[in-house]
Amino acid sequence: MTGTAGRRVNLLDFDRPGLEAWFAALGEKPFRAVQVMKWIHQQGVTDFGAMSNLSKALRQRLPEVAELRLPEVISEQISDDGTRKWMLRLPDGGAVETVFIPEAGRGTLCVSSQVGCPLECSFCATGRQGFNRNLGTGEILGQIFLAARLLGQFPCTPARRRITNVVFMGMGEPLLNFDNVVRAINVMLDENAYGLSRRRVTVSTAGVVPAMDRLKEASPVSLAVSLHAPDDRLRDQLVPLNRTYPLKELLAACKRFAGEESGSHEQITFEYVMLDGVNDSSAQAHALVRLLAGIPAKVNLIPWNPVAGVDYRRAKPQAVERFRAILQRAGLITITRKTRGDDIDAACGQLVGRVAARAARHRRERATG
Numbered sequence: 001m002t003g004t005a006g007r008r009v010n011l012l013d014f015d016r017p018g019l020e021a022w023f024a025a026l027g028e029k030p031f032r033a034v035q036v037m038k039w040i041h042q043q044g045v046t047d048f049g050a051m052s053n054l055s056k057a058l059r060q061r062l063p064e065v066a067e068l069r070l071p072e073v074i075s076e077q078i079s080d081d082g083t084r085k086w087m088l089r090l091p092d093g094g095a096v097e098t099v100f101i102p103e104a105g106r107g108t109l110c111v112s113s114q115v116g117c118p119l120e121c122s123f124c125a126t127g128r129q130g131f132n133r134n135l136g137t138g139e140i141l142g143q144i145f146l147a148a149r150l151l152g153q154f155p156c157t158p159a160r161r162r163i164t165n166v167v168f169m170g171m172g173e174p175l176l177n178f179d180n181v182v183r184a185i186n187v188m189l190d191e192n193a194y195g196l197s198r199r200r201v202t203v204s205t206a207g208v209v210p211a212m213d214r215l216k217e218a219s220p221v222s223l224a225v226s227l228h229a230p231d232d233r234l235r236d237q238l239v240p241l242n243r244t245y246p247l248k249e250l251l252a253a254c255k256r257f258a259g260e261e262s263g264s265h266e267q268i269t270f271e272y273v274m275l276d277g278v279n280d281s282s283a284q285a286h287a288l289v290r291l292l293a294g295i296p297a298k299v300n301l302i303p304w305n306p307v308a309g310v311d312y313r314r315a316k317p318q319a320v321e322r323f324r325a326i327l328q329r330a331g332l333i334t335i336t337r338k339t340r341g342d343d344i345d346a347a348c349g350q351l352v353g354r355v356a357a358r359a360a361r362h363r364r365e366r367a368t369g
């Protein structure tokens, strides 16, 4: 929990219970945690001296023992459709990307949870880049803080709110970075911070079955599952994690998460990237209908975005439409996701395809410049 500098604690690494404990250890009342969280996450204030309802002594002491360490924004790109993508550099030189997608009536922030990803899905740009490390809580929260600041959301009022939804669909498998992701979600949901409703925060997993059960216990947010295939043989190829947690186990975990036994019926979103001649046939659509029987499911069909060096093709529009019609006739809510921001490489599976190269260039420029 201490900063990499070893002396000062990064207050972005804490959720409310953590911050209360930290203030208690400092000899301060726990309510200081709520005051400081509001300053940071609702007012966008990072200067302890400006936190006017703290005692003068505390305002003077905080900079000696604590800091707000944020990733550095290296670049911002704005797509023709309004999608904004920021590349963020981390203190150790790693880089991640965060994407904001504005839509009528809502704004969705897509955050990263790891630098790279260890799961190596065969169609994914991030997976091909390899795995570097987990992000810390403060590095995940830093993404929403910076986006809120850059979008003009601070000081946050209902009228100024731009970020209404958060999806963990950027770089990385969030459930392999469980504790940091849950701590960051706690702050996103906290009424003293971003105050998002739990249904508006979505964790997307390739199917880390044991962590799906833990997530339901720790933080019952919305769940999306990257499915992409209706049978084990194909899914073993597309999502190698399937060899560890095959479809039977994954679907059983989905049923537990949906709360079928308790009757709570949480809807689960299944992501299905459409690949020409690989997973887009009518027979596969019918197999998917059978697979999802008994689960309160919504299916997102995603046009695949080309990745350099990957030998797939985007499914043809007619195939996507045929696939969608079969699912819909069977009663499955099915959405064909619009491709957003593909002129700036912000579309799903393209995230951070070129981050490593750009970050290296940026480091060289800084070193020489």
Ligand code: SF4
Pocket (backbone or CB within 6 Å): 117, 118, 119, 120, 121, 124, 125, 126, 127, 128, 170, 171, 172, 173, 206, 226
């Ligand atoms: S699709 Fe998701 S889980 Fe698979 S390699 Fe890419 S980032 Fe990782």
